[in-house]
Amino acid sequence: LAKTTQPISMDSYEGQEVNITCSHNNIATNDYITWYQQFPSQGPRFIIQGYKTKVTNEVASLFIPADRKSSTLSLPRVSLSDTAVYYCLVVEGRRDDKIIFGKGTRLHILP
Amino acid sequence: GAVVSQHPSRVICKSGTSVKIECRSLDFQATTMFWYRQFPKQSLMLMATSNEGSKATYEQGVEKDKFLINHASLTLSTLTVTSAHPEDSSFYICSARATGEETQYFGPGTRLLVL
Numbered sequence: 001l002a003k004t005t006q007p008i009s010m011d012s013y014e015g016q017e018v019n020i021t022c023s024h025n026n027i028a029t030n031d032y033i034t035w036y037q038q039f040p041s042q043g044p045r046f047i048i049q050g051y052k053t054k055v056t057n058e059v060a061s062l063f064i065p066a067d068r069k070s071s072t073l074s075l076p077r078v079s080l081s082d083t084a085v086y087y088c089l090v091v092e093g094r095r096d097d098k099i100i101f102g103k104g105t106r107l108h109i110l111p
Numbered sequence: 112g113a114v115v116s117q118h119p120s121r122v123i124c125k126s127g128t129s130v131k132i133e134c135r136s137l138d139f140q141a142t143t144m145f146w147y148r149q150f151p152k153q154s155l156m157l158m159a160t161s162n163e164g165s166k167a168t169y170e171q172g173v174e175k176d177k178f179l180i181n182h183a184s185l186t187l188s189t190l191t192v193t194s195a196h197p198e199d200s201s202f203y204i205c206s207a208r209a210t211g212e213e214t215q216y217f218g219p220g221t222r223l224l225v226l
Contacts, residue, residue: 032213034213034214034215036217041202041220041222042219042220043115043117043204043206043217043218043219043220044155044204044206044217045217046214046215046216046217049213049214087154091213091215098145098157098160099145099157099206099215100157101147101154101155101156101157102154103154104154
């Protein structure tokens with residue numbers, strides 16, 4: 001299982017773009033990169049998933065360089081409600097492999 | 112996205128009693144579900160992998176006789192905390208992935224408080 005490393009915490013202000021970078025140097029060929037968001041006392045919520053290059057949905061963008069050893073979650077124009085813990089995970093695709101969570105990044109949005 | 116539910120959302124019980132938590136995939140079938148435990152201000156810790164029709168696989172340090180897992184159908188897994196003690200008080204979360212897909216979806220969690 002590829003290990004991920006991400007900042008413990010980040011602060012930003014409302015309306016700003018927030019980029020959270022995650023490193024996964026040992027990512028394997030079949031691995032996908034997945035980001036989850038978790039609010040207090042709730043289960044993690046899927047944000048975005050990608051394999052390479054760039055993926056965008058209505059919530060976020062995910063940038064993955066060619067070597068795939070890192071990835072950046074980009075949250076455009078954050079609001080106070082984006083204050084949460086964000087987890088970067090590397091998961092082997094199309095198999096029932098377990099997910100091991102790292103510590104995540106605690107994002108605090110300030111008014 | 113796919114929906115995973117948990118019941119109950121919170122439970123308070125006396126020390127020594129057993130508590131059952133249900134995890135259901137509402138709109139998809141999952142041959143495998145996962146159970147996590149999360150203490151305050153900490154990350155999710157994987158407890159076990161629940162396989163439909165077979166025995167669960169427990170992570171190191173998790174007592175299989177204390178945390179009984181039953182995955183009787185493709186949409187339901189249950190976790191029973193037997194003879195619960197105050198140190199078992201935690202937030203229990205399940206997850207599931209539709210067969211053949213990459214994304215794993217999580218339930219809303221169950222808050223267990225053992226008095």
